[in-house]
Amino acid sequence: MKYIESKKNEDIKQINKLSSTKYIKKTGTYLIEGFHLIQEADANDQEFVKLLVTEKQENDRLAKKYRDIAVGISDDIAESLSETKTPQGIFAVIKVQNTEPLTDMHGQWVILDDVQDPGNVGTIVRTADAAGYAGVITSLNSADFYQPKVQRSMQGSQFHLPIYRMDMQDVLKLAKKSGLKVYGSEVNDRALPYKKLENSEDFALVMGNEAHGLSKEVLVQMDENIYIPILGKAESLNVAVAAGILMYGLKAI
Amino acid sequence: MKYIESKKNEDIKQINKLSSTKYIKKTGTYLIEGFHLIQEADANDQEFVKLLVTEKQENDRLAKKYRDIAVGISDDIAESLSETKTPQGIFAVIKVQNTEPLTDMHGQWVILDDVQDPGNVGTIVRTADAAGYAGVITSLNSADFYQPKVQRSMQGSQFHLPIYRMDMQDVLKLAKKSGLKVYGSEVNDRALPYKKLENSEDFALVMGNEAHGLSKEVLVQMDENIYIPILGKAESLNVAVAAGILMYGLKAI
Secondary structure (H helix, E strand, O other): OOOEEOOOHHHHHHHOOOHHHHHHHHOOEEEEEEEHHHHHHHHHOOOEEEEEEOOOOOOOOOHHOOHEEEEEEOOHHHHHOOOOOOOEEEEEEEEOOOOOOOOOOEEEEEEEEEOOOOOHHHHHHHHHHHHOEEEEOOOOOOOOOHHHHHHHHOOEEEEOOOOOEOOOHHHHHHHHOOOOOOEEEEOOOEEEHHHHHOOOOOEEEEEEEEEOEEEEEOOOOEEEEEEEEOOOOOOOOOHHHHHHHHHHHOOOO | OEOOOOOOHHHHHHHHHHHHHHHHHHHHHEEEOHHHHHHHHHHOOOOOEEEEHHHHHHHHHHHHHHHHEEEOOOOHHHHHHHOOOOOOOEEEEEOOOOOOOOOOOEEEEEEEOOOOOOOHHHHHHHHHHHOOOOOOEEEOOOOOOOHHHHHHOOHHHHHHHEEEEEOOOHHHHHHOOOOEEEEEEEEOOOOOEEEHHOOOOOOOEEEEEEOOOOHHHHOOOOOEEEEEEOOOOOOOOOHHHHHHHHHOOOOOO
């Protein structure tokens, strides 16, 4: 196994750049960390580009399985790559998913229209996974799925359901062509309390930006606007919480 | 109006310390920022200790109303106190709430057993406000309500409903004495899917720690354990999302 000791090594420098969305896009790869996540990636057939292990993990099952692309790193390097205070000493560079364009939609989807907080996007993917949704699609101005803060909130759910980044007009056209109803979460005069909506097998739930909600161009294309009644004095709900309430609320369970 | 120009001024040094939980506890006061939050605090009868305004806010209605405790500050000081990139130039030091012990509970409450992420605690308070709950109580090991990150997520909901920090055994005793049913969110063999629970007017919903869930001592005292069915492959939900799903799910709306 090749062994790298210096943080100034060219490979390590490149891997460090994977904390930036721009570089993730350029390379089509991202960095994941820790046994749990790497085991999940392996179990869910993700494409590994590189595996990095410190000395104490060199004999791990994964290090053996991926020996052809495994590289030894010093504890110092592990600390510099890690998002945690006590790194487990195992990292992987893997390929981003779903490079094939989406051509058909079935079941229940979540679509995010410019949701910009990384924690919100990641938490919504995790909740969509838990609630058994078919997949999550974000607009081009939403937070990128693969940046470290989104990853932290997804907790590996990106390996369980497809996630796409698409132009909003394209995804709405595709949803309608595929026969899905589209429900926009927005408080307005015509909106329906979500518990009044009839359960449906195939639909897309569209959530809007944290500050501005759904854009007008999106709103006019909705089959139904739905809202969560505010029973107290708060002005609104956090979008990830609202998405969770709606995802489970619209399920016939 | 007194005017402070130096960051090294003793008052400013003290106010800067209000970003620490320890100092908030010691003084019984905390710092809030921006027109929206300060107007909400004013409209909801919070006790103001100090108002700090930059020159351009000196003639604001609030600066006039609180002229006896208002102090002018430089833009530099405003930047040093602010949690935002573009400070509005208005800050207030106000008293923490609910120093009177809680002696009776009615309606629907949320109780947090060692929820430690500040964003989760704050978001749960905001959701409890939106869902019309009577109040939120945290255990002594939960994130403190008044630290800046919790405040940011509460978005002023602390002015709309009572929030308490109490010993868990005391709060559970009080809830039972007050005639509330206590429902613990926990996946186990005897737990009930939350949609099967009959709607009830008076109850306390108890949520556990992010990693460990409810503690054993708490769990044995629950009238009912409830859970949110996981329909996909995620292992769990974020606790603030789970609390939101349950808070709305248990409402007869």
